[in-house]
Amino acid sequence: MTGSWPASPAQQGMWLTERAGAAGRAFHMPLAVRLDGPLDVAALEEACAQVARRHPVLGGVLAEDGGELRVVPGAMPPLGHGRDLEEELARPVDPAGGPAARFTLIREDTKRHVLLFQAHHAVFDGESKDILLRDLAAWYGGTAPAPLPLTYPEVTEQQRLRLAERLPDARRYWADRWQDPRELCLPGLSGVSVAAAPGAALDFAVEDLGGLAGRLEVTRFEAVLAAYGALLHAYGNARPAISVDLSTRTDQSRDHLGTFVSELPVIGTPEGGTFGEAARNLRAELRRMYRHREVPLARAVDGISPRAALTPVSLSYRRRPETSPLFPGLGASVEWMMFNGWVRNTLHLQIVDDQTGTAARLQYNPALLDRAGAERVRDDLVALLAALAADPEAPLDRLPLPAPVPAASVAAATAVKGGPADAELVREIQAIFAKELELDEVEADDDLFDLGGHSLTITQIMARTTERFGVELSFELFIDDATAAGIAAEVARLREEA
Structure with missing residues (x-):
């Protein structure tokens, strides 16, 4: 994927939650600006376009590539026009299918408008709200913000390197502190x-x-x-x-x-x-x-x-x-x-x-x-x-x-998909688990997440399983039963149906 860059851990987690159908609209971040006075719509359209060019992550989508989740740059939609704020709020933002962010202008009367910005949390956070409106207002007024010293991919690469360096200390810190309530x-x-x-x-x-x-x-x-x-x-x-x-x-x-x-x-x-x-x-x-x-x-x-x-x-x-x-x-x-x-x-x-x-x-x-x-x-x-x-x-x-x-x-309910799988198939899935988790051995009933697996691990296991057995696994399966035995049972079921 030319021009793409690796997704951050936060993006991986949100993507996995979305794929598992467990996110709903919880990661949608709306921001409304009420504008009173004679609005220059053309200037606002240009300001929105400039913001999209300055911050390419807004037009990006999350996509798998060989078991790796990456951000693929794309074009953010131009300023749209709507009639009803509630209707526009109901429109989805999608970090996988796109668009992950959009601007919509709603005209209430000749001198009163609402500019609605919607973004998925995978490309936007709370502090981004102030940055977005600061840049937007600057361009609307005809003044370009100072150039960014680093590109977004360069910034995220620095973040990735710091994370790798600090991971051992973080593991020691959380070893006796985390309790899943x-x-x-x-x-x-x-x-x-x-x-x-x-x-x-x-x-x-x-x-x-x-x-x-x-x-x-x-x-x-x-x-x-x-x-x-x-x-x-x-x-x-x-x-x-x-x-x-x-x-x-x-x-x-x-x-x-x-x-x-x-x-x-x-x-x-x-x-x-x-x-x-x-x-x-x-x-x-x-x-x-x-x-x-x-x-x-x-x-x-x-x-x-x-x-x-x-x-x-x-x-x-x-x-x-x-x-x-x-x-x-x-x-x-x-x-x-x-x-x-x-x-x-x-x-x-x-x-x-x-x-x-x-x-x-x-x-x-x-x-x-x-x-x-x-x-x-x-x-x-x-x-x-x-x-x-x-x-x-x-x-x-x-x-x-x-x-x-x-x-x-917490109401704990686990749905197990598929039926029993033969021992050889289970061993092959165990081997895939062990390879992607970089472990010498994985037992059939070891839970992927207990072994340190995360969203990237799941995408890699899905890719390897598809390559080896020619079946497409769902993310929901890993939420229900993230063990080699559970995955093998689903592979056996899908092979029987093929």
């Missing part, structure tokens, strides 16, 4: 999931987060994460597990659009007699974890199956720049936290912090967590943060924390 205590909870599903959301504001963080001498992110963990612990979670999104941007990648983010879990009981002590202890542990932020957890530990989120509970925090994009002659307002209608797990807290205040949104899976329970979580968190703002060094046992609630468990 199977239970969760929340009010109104009937089940636990790390799979994408249609979601609901509750919006609220957080008051004086900056003041709380400043008095504790921690960051705003650390302050709210410590409060979130204390609340989960009060509900009865002995060692709360919260996945957090961490930026992996460097000086070379800070002006690029793309996915420069890593999801890592923060696991542990609040430590300290006071909240201030707990927050500062958390800060120290985060500083140790940050050294390994570029290494995906699925590369550092074994046994993590493909999923839309690492843990049932998660947090994303973003501190926005102090300035908003300026489109000459227009008023512009941006929906920075536009909801795509899906959630990647059971409960997700999203926070965007800027000069106008701290906006928060609690996203939840209504099939597992009822609205009354979600509202109680929101109200308990707001009450806790208010109490902490008044007294950050309050003893943990004197905070307005809720009583414990019953636990719900």
Whole structure:
């Protein structure tokens, strides 16, 4: 594939989740800009085209090539025109079939328009929102941004080399820290999931987060994460597990659009007699974890199956720049936290912090967590943060924390495809597993993910199996039963049907 480059680990994980049918719309990232005034549509069309040329990842698609997943550059669609915002939001973005990103202009009247940008998370992240609108506004105003010092493939190659260098240390760090949570205590909870599903959301504001963080001498992110963990612990979670999104941007990648983010879990009981002590202890542990932020957890530990989120509970925090994009002659307002209608797990807290205040949104899976329970979580968190703002060094046992609630468990159901396979076929599949995993031997019932396999390993095994046996395996098979015996049984079934 001429001109293509290897997909990043984050892209591999999202692609695998999409192929397994476990992503829904959870990785779709919409961003809407309301433009008031006499819009120059031709200038906006040219600005969109310039952004697409500057950031070729937006037009790229993910494709397999000899068992390797690569990003193949392509042309991003020109600015489209729509009539209804909800209809446009329902249109998919596809990192495999394309397009992975698109611009759409919706005309509400002669002096009011909505510019909708939609992208798949495989080519876009939270910080990309500010970069996108900054570049777009600059070109709309007739000023080209400064050239990027490195191309996107060069930046991702540097990232790949750093990951390989830091992988051994990350494996040592996570060896005794990772625990795959199977239970969760929340009010109104009937089940636990790390799979994408249609979601609901509750919006609220957080008051004086900056003041709380400043008095504790921690960051705003650390302050709210410590409060979130204390609340989960009060509900009865002995060692709360919260996945957090961490930026992996460097000086070379800070002006690029793309996915420069890593999801890592923060696991542990609040430590300290006071909240201030707990927050500062958390800060120290985060500083140790940050050294390994570029290494995906699925590369550092074994046994993590493909999923839309690492843990049932998660947090994303973003501190926005102090300035908003300026489109000459227009008023512009941006929906920075536009909801795509899906959630990647059971409960997700999203926070965007800027000069106008701290906006928060609690996203939840209504099939597992009822609205009354979600509202109680929101109200308990707001009450806790208010109490902490008044007294950050309050003893943990004197905070307005809720009583414990019953636990719900992950529903574990495994569907085994195919029937029994002969011993020789199983041995051949075992050999393919061993070769791609670079192991001397693999047992028939060893789970691929327990052996350190990941999305790239699966594509390689699929390619080798197709080459050897002439059958096409599905990604769903590896989610259901990622053992040599299970794969052999499906190969036997497909050969019988051929």
